[in-house]
Amino acid sequence: MTSAQTARLKSAVARLGRASALIGVALALSAPARAGDIDFSGGWSVSGQIVAGNLLTTVSPICVFHQTADRLTGSCKGPNAAGAAAGVADGRSIFFQWRHLAANAVGLSGVSTFRGTLGPDNVVRGFWTISLLPNASGSFTAQRL
Numbered sequence: 001m002t003s004a005q006t007a008r009l010k011s012a013v014a015r016l017g018r019a020s021a022l023i024g025v026a027l028a029l030s031a032p033a034r035a036g037d038i039d040f041s042g043g044w045s046v047s048g049q050i051v052a053g054n055l056l057t058t059v060s061p062i063c064v065f066h067q068t069a070d071r072l073t074g075s076c077k078g079p080n081a082a083g084a085a086a087g088v089a090d091g092r093s094i095f096f097q098w099r100h101l102a103a104n105a106v107g108l109s110g111v112s113t114f115r116g117t118l119g120p121d122n123v124v125r126g127f128w129t130i131s132l133l134p135n136a137s138g139s140f141t142a143q144r145l
Helices: 003-030
Strands: 042-052 055-059 062-068 071-077 081-090 093-102 110-118 123-130 138-144
Touching: 042 123, 055 123, 062 081, 062 093, 071 093, 110 138
Parallel strands: none
Antiparallel strands: 042 055, 042 062, 042 138, 062 071, 071 081, 081 093, 093 110, 110 123, 123 138
């Protein structure tokens, strides 16, 4: 092999190495932060209830989330209340708080807190609380729209 051929071969190998490195970086940036992480971005139909003594409190908002890394931001709007939502996603688990303002006479203002896990059936199941009933909790489900 001549010195010119050796130089061309070294140059080609160097270019290939740079291209491989760029492809590797692009794949790493486009992959989820960890294997198994779920992107909770999008619309979710939430349904839940809390029974406290003789009082039944229900919730049925549509929540729309935007996820950046593990942070969730967005809003929820139900038939009787609406407001901002924010939380955290961790793998298949989700935690968010909905700060709702009453939209009519039967609506409630306060903070609802949701903690759940996405199951294999793509339904989030968990527990929620509302600031108006500090010693009570109930269950909820959320399905992607």
